Amino acid sequence: MQIFWQLRWYFRQQWRRYGGAIVILILVSLFELLPPRAIGWIVDGVVTGEITLPVMLSWLAGIAVLWFVVYILRIIWRVWLFGAAAELGTVLRNRLYRHFSSHPPVFFERYKTGDLMARSTNDVNAVVMTAGEGVLTAADSLIMGLAVLFVMTTMLSWELTVLALLPMPFMAMAVFRFGRQLHSCFSESQAAFSDLTDKTQETLNGVRMIRAFGLEQRQQADFADVVDRVGEKNLAVEKVDAKFDPVIQLTIGMSFFLSIAGGGYMVSQGRLTLGDLTAFALYQGLMIWPMLAMAWLFNILERGSAAWKRLQHIFDEAPEIVSGDAALAATQQDLQVDIEAFYWNGQTQPALSEVNVTLQPGQMLGIAGPIGSGKSTLFSLLLRQQELKQGSISYGGISITEADLHHWRSRFAVVSQSPFLFSRSIAENIALGRPDASMAQIRAAAQAACIDEDIIQFPDGYETLVGEKGITLSGGQKQRISIARALLLEAEILVLDDALSxxxxxxxxxxxxxxRQQQKQTVIVIAHRLTALEQADTVLVLQHGQIAEQGDHQTLIGAGSWYGEMYRYQQLEQAIKEAK
Incomplete structure (x- = not known):
């Protein structure tokens, strides 16, 4: 029952629906107590000959009307109850999405995509079932069970009631034991499903590489192993689940045997009428559902509890980067970077140290350096995807740690070295950040990114579907569409992270x-191909996390250090390619 306490925040929000459903459920339970007693009176009347046919038919007609009313009321409370439970799924999935969005990239290094997808689907569904079926079985079994027991004990025979309840403690002990086993098995099955989801997602994403290396059979064997493990875990759940019904059915059978045997003896002794025994048997029939429901309730609660623990484990992870509340100026400001030292987790050598630069509005900053020199690390710190503890980055004199995180990141338009496109049309991908943009604005951005000519060559033009992750486009086309998407945003700072490779x-x-013609934007270009930095106002050359060279393109070429040597090497390489 702990899961109900953990979900109390939602029950308080939806107290009208849940309260109304339980009130109607109480009325339904009270109405269902009437037919068995009425049938008992009819049986006694028939046995004694005191009831006439018209009276009996009127009683039966009244019972039929009562059942119709119960039918209508059951529809109402099910709509209220299950409607509220379904909305919980929406609340949890939205909460999960917001939670995922608030975490830095390191969070997604700890949790695989398939695992997060499994928690957002299977685990949420299990919790929703607890808030729906769980509340139903708990309330219905408790209300109906207590009501029936009260009638059987006070109006018929308390001795017969005690006799009928003798097998119940054995069922309770068995159900409790099976419930604990189910909790453990279900947790393991959900974890296995997470592995399966992640394996599926990983395989589909890498299908081109798998085919290129001829790894289809090996991947099929690995996938089959994961599927088999999931099947084994699910079978373990079903084995435990299968223990519930036989115990319940045996308990019900023993209860009926004892009550009919004892009731028959009491009728023969004149201590109970045949009508009372008939009514008792009908009431005992009403007790079948509460007994079944209690076992089913334990099943639902253990599944829901295991699923909620997995969700709560995610919710309990507080975002490592917390937004400030300082408002940034509406106009473009100077970007000041003063990094004393930045260490990745577990690293003893700084990824960046003594990096100082000021970028004024409208300027272009180039960043170059060998692989592992700290270029992408600097980019992550600028977007505050990582937290800088030694040093500061400020915009218009306001530290980005104090600024509203959403407002700060909204100042950027970013094109990464691995552009991501959605399974939508080219126009929708370009207008991702500005869905209200007109086709003229979309085309203007595409022309600035030099992709317009390619797009109009497609049969459907801008309405061409790009496929999942832009699989139907070349690498250069994907990069230029991503650049067009960034240009359409008209953000204050444009970052090209090796986006022209x-x-x-x-x-x-x-x-x-x-x-360069758009003087309004500040541009940061991170590149390996140094021709991309020819028009930069300032170029930083990073080596081993430090600024090794600084100046404009021509100055650095003349210096004859790493930048000049790399530029001449790339020029020679290009000349050789053209000669071929």
């Missing part, structure tokens, strides 16, 4: 020239 040099030059 898949386009040719001529197209790269045209895109960067278009960006």
């Amino acid at each position: 898949a386009v040719d040099g001529k197209t790269e030059h045209r895109i960067l020239a278009n960006l």
